[in-house]
Amino acid sequence: MSQQKEPIRVLITGAAGQIAYSLLYQIGKGDVFGQDQPLYLHLLDIPAMMGVLEGVVMEMMDCAMPLVCGVVPTADPVEGFRDVDAAFLVGAMPRKEGMERKDLLAANVKIFKVQGQALDKYAKKTVKVLVVGNPANTNALVCSKYAPTIPPENFSAMTRLDQNRAQAQIAARLGVGVDAVKNIFIWGNHSSTQYPDARHGVVKKGNDDIKMIDALPDQAWLQDQFVTTVQKRGAAVIAARKMSSAMSAAKAACDHMRDWWLGTPDGSYVSMGVLSDGSYNTPPGVIFSFPVGIKDKKWTILQGLSLDDFSKGKLEQTGQELIEEREEAFSVCAD
Numbered sequence: 001m002s003q004q005k006e007p008i009r010v011l012i013t014g015a016a017g018q019i020a021y022s023l024l025y026q027i028g029k030g031d032v033f034g035q036d037q038p039l040y041l042h043l044l045d046i047p048a049m050m051g052v053l054e055g056v057v058m059e060m061m062d063c064a065m066p067l068v069c070g071v072v073p074t075a076d077p078v079e080g081f082r083d084v085d086a087a088f089l090v091g092a093m094p095r096k097e098g099m100e101r102k103d104l105l106a107a108n109v110k111i112f113k114v115q116g117q118a119l120d121k122y123a124k125k126t127v128k129v130l131v132v133g134n135p136a137n138t139n140a141l142v143c144s145k146y147a148p149t150i151p152p153e154n155f156s157a158m159t160r161l162d163q164n165r166a167q168a169q170i171a172a173r174l175g176v177g178v179d180a181v182k183n184i185f186i187w188g189n190h191s192s193t194q195y196p197d198a199r200h201g202v203v204k205k206g207n208d209d210i211k212m213i214d215a216l217p218d219q220a221w222l223q224d225q226f227v228t229t230v231q232k233r234g235a236a237v238i239a240a241r242k243m244s245s246a247m248s249a250a251k252a253a254c255d256h257m258r259d260w261w262l263g264t265p266d267g268s269y270v271s272m273g274v275l276s277d278g279s280y281n282t283p284p285g286v287i288f289s290f291p292v293g294i295k296d297k298k299w300t301i302l303q304g305l306s307l308d309d310f311s312k313g314k315l316e317q318t319g320q321e322l323i324e325e326r327e328e329a330f331s332v333c334a335d
């Protein structure tokens, strides 16, 4: 019999919330860290939610998942963050219908300052941090700033839901399965300024890889309807469901962390909000979504893509928004 792996510790904040409700099952059954990776789940929420969290813990137990060695429900950040190998920072104040991102930002960056400090003090230095709570990019930046002993490349923000949405739109338009479409990228902020970019995409037909430009030559649709549908998809779900995306957000969080943990296949790239080094003339020092390839738990920004003037303009616009968010966040944190 092969030797069992050492268990890892995985933190989920906002554990009593709606995204976590879908996320926990997928993590617990091995979809993220592998079918052979035992884990302890640290579930952090605020004191007022401890009753609800108790119910979630009962259900986790009732799922009878062999990989789950133990569950630690807590409102104490020290207990929550101690020795964690991976952290899904989901807990935040969710966007309600009609709420401006600015209001959301002020309310949320303070949470992420405190959590950055807790990560710095109690988590493993190798911890991989995925920020889901909005405004995700700027929250991730604040978190990293207040965790100076953890490498900045260990912090990321989720734009995978946007990528999944974009991929699904392209697949539907072409009448193919989603797995036939790859290398659809999200640039910039997880906000309505994000730039969903299908131009470097590839579509599998039989044994052939067809370039997007040949598979879907409708430039007008790609520049207009496709971009706005993906940009506004979150708002459309809120308008219909009266709550923000949860099932699809949890699935995307799993996709993001799984690829970070286990790597991406050669020639496949995924979108992740990571610290910009100025690639593609983006503003250095903000968390910007780029196409990345991942090997040995390290991401690398895909270089050498040619961007036309339309794309350059979109990258500039979303980069500018991230600069403004950074200024606002740092001034809120300094108070």
Ligand code: NAI
Residues within 6 Å of the ligand: 013, 014, 015, 016, 017, 018, 019, 020, 044, 045, 046, 049, 090, 091, 092, 093, 094, 095, 111, 131, 132, 133, 134, 136, 158, 159, 160, 161, 162, 190, 244, 245, 246, 249
């Ligand atoms: P929810 O309101 O159902 O759950 C949030 C949970 O976080 C609540 O249980 C709340 O008590 C908890 N929480 C608040 N402050 C906390 C703190 N300081 N520490 C620990 N827990 C705390 O919200 P939902 O739907 O689960 O969404 C969570 C976040 O994810 C929101 O900010 C939402 O905007 C964001 N989101 C991000 C997406 C992305 O693509 N990046 C997609 C969808 C949602």
